[in-house]
Amino acid sequence: MSPSKSSTKLPLQAPAMPSAATAAEVSSETSSGTPAPLPPALMNPDTIEIYKTLYDVLGRVYWEASDITSKDTIQGARDAIYEILTELNIAKLEANTALFLALKTKILDSNKALEEIKVKINTITKNISTASSVLAAIAKVASIAPALL
Amino acid sequence: MRERQPPRGLLLACLLLLSGCTLSPLARNTAQFSSATSSVVENTRNAYRAAVRLNEDAQYSLLVARYDTDHPLDPHSIRPLIDEKGLEVRTEVLDGLRVYAQTIADLSSGVSSPKLDEAAAACGANLRSLGDALSGATPVTLKISGTEANAASTALKALGDLLIKREIKESIPKIIRDMDPNVDTLTKLLSSDIDVLRDQAGRDYEQILAQQDQFIRHAGSSLPPVERRTEIQRLPQILADKKATEDMLRDLQASLQKLAVTHHALAAAATTRNDASLQARIADLRASAEGLADFYESLSKSK
Numbered sequence: 001m002s003p004s005k006s007s008t009k010l011p012l013q014a015p016a017m018p019s020a021a022t023a024a025e026v027s028s029e030t031s032s033g034t035p036a037p038l039p040p041a042l043m044n045p046d047t048i049e050i051y052k053t054l055y056d057v058l059g060r061v062y063w064e065a066s067d068i069t070s071k072d073t074i075q076g077a078r079d080a081i082y083e084i085l086t087e088l089n090i091a092k093l094e095a096n097t098a099l100f101l102a103l104k105t106k107i108l109d110s111n112k113a114l115e116e117i118k119v120k121i122n123t124i125t126k127n128i129s130t131a132s133s134v135l136a137a138i139a140k141v142a143s144i145a146p147a148l149l
Numbered sequence: 150m151r152e153r154q155p156p157r158g159l160l161l162a163c164l165l166l167l168s169g170c171t172l173s174p175l176a177r178n179t180a181q182f183s184s185a186t187s188s189v190v191e192n193t194r195n196a197y198r199a200a201v202r203l204n205e206d207a208q209y210s211l212l213v214a215r216y217d218t219d220h221p222l223d224p225h226s227i228r229p230l231i232d233e234k235g236l237e238v239r240t241e242v243l244d245g246l247r248v249y250a251q252t253i254a255d256l257s258s259g260v261s262s263p264k265l266d267e268a269a270a271a272c273g274a275n276l277r278s279l280g281d282a283l284s285g286a287t288p289v290t291l292k293i294s295g296t297e298a299n300a301a302s303t304a305l306k307a308l309g310d311l312l313i314k315r316e317i318k319e320s321i322p323k324i325i326r327d328m329d330p331n332v333d334t335l336t337k338l339l340s341s342d343i344d345v346l347r348d349q350a351g352r353d354y355e356q357i358l359a360q361q362d363q364f365i366r367h368a369g370s371s372l373p374p375v376e377r378r379t380e381i382q383r384l385p386q387i388l389a390d391k392k393a394t395e396d397m398l399r400d401l402q403a404s405l406q407k408l409a410v411t412h413h414a415l416a417a418a419a420t421t422r423n424d425a426s427l428q429a430r431i432a433d434l435r436a437s438a439e440g441l442a443d444f445y446e447s448l449s450k451s452k
Contacts, residue, residue, distance in 0.1 A: 086352070089230065089345045097234065128308075129271070142282035
């Protein structure tokens with residue numbers, strides 16, 4: 001297996017994921033900028049697991065190989081699998097981004113409601129301050145009352 | 150002039166009735182939740198940064214390894230693991246969660262607000278001034294002693310506390326209950342992200358390890374012995390870093406699960422009216438009474 005060129009973007013679509021990202025639409029762009037479907041083989045989670053296993057197995061073979069030519073060949077194959085799996089992970093994280101965006105609004109709404117409670121609580125304190133100011137004002141008027149009477 | 154000392158016990162008993170049922174259990178729970186959230190938020194933020202940087206390192210390593218081959222890596226093709234928009238929205242959501250946790254903790258424990266204390270104290274003092282002014286200016290004798298003014302201030306503080314507690318009691322539990330599914334979704338979503346980061350980080354380290362090994366082998370004798378030794382010694386260090394990162398991400402996932410469970414408990418406690426034991430309620434009531442007594446004492450000392 002020869003290593004693929006990294007500059008070639010993989011035409012990805014979300015595989016079935018056992019995570020929150022399942023519901024999100026995942027796509028990747030081809031060189032023409034239009035979303036392209038995943039190769040059917042990569043839509044199967046089992047296939048992804050096989051790739052992961054293959055990467056690990058090739059890793060063990062790499063460290064067991066004694067000559068540098070074999071090591072280069074094995075690592076070339078690993079690099080290609082690494083790139084495929086990295087693209088899939090980027091796609092999963094992008095799918096999660098959409099879900100985070102949806103959740104952001106809900107969390108901000110809760111914080112807005114909490115801010116409103118803060119305002120109400122401040123109003124209670126403010127009302128007591130106002131009562132205090134009124135008392136002070138009445139006291140002031142009363143102190144000058146003899147001069148007015 | 151008529152001055153009389155109101156019985157202290159009677160005064161405090163009245164204040165206890167006025168202040169009503171304390172929300173200290175809610176305050177304690179929300180404070181704990183806020184503290185845990187702050188830690189998880191910071192750790193998660195660091196995990197994202199570390200994972201993105203690690204993936205960059207792995208890709209740069211690949212770029213170097215392929216540089217002189219017949220299939221070199223185009224630097225333009227290097228993509229971040231999470232793009233700027235993705236990191237930004239995650240940061241905003243994490244900040245939102247932290248603000249939420251901090252605000253419910255502040256509101257739940259913010260009964261003894263310095264501003265309220267100040268306003269209540271000023272009210273008592275002004276009441277006394279009013280009595281003096283009226284007594285001096287009119288035939289009405291309304292002499293208010295320092296003790297009575299302090300008692301009025303304390304009563305006003307208790308009234309303020311009561312109104313604030315009522316506001317909190319009516320509003321906060323509902324917000325916590327409404328927020329519970331969102332916290333649940335958020336922690337699951339973060340955990341889903343961490344699954345991906347763990348998976349990716351493992352291979353990123355393996356790539357860096359293999360590229361380092363290839364670099365040493367291809368360099369052969371062109372590397373001076375000491376430098377070669379240093380480069381070889383980096384290999385086990387890369388594996389140690391891999392393990393440390395894996396442990397950190399695994400612990401973070403566990404913390405996220407705990408966070409969700411803690412918030413569930415918080416929501417459940419906020420829903421259940423009789424969640425606290427009688428002893429706990431009595432203790433809270435006593436704490437509330439002591440708070441008011443302290444306030445009363447502080448006024449007496451300042452006169």
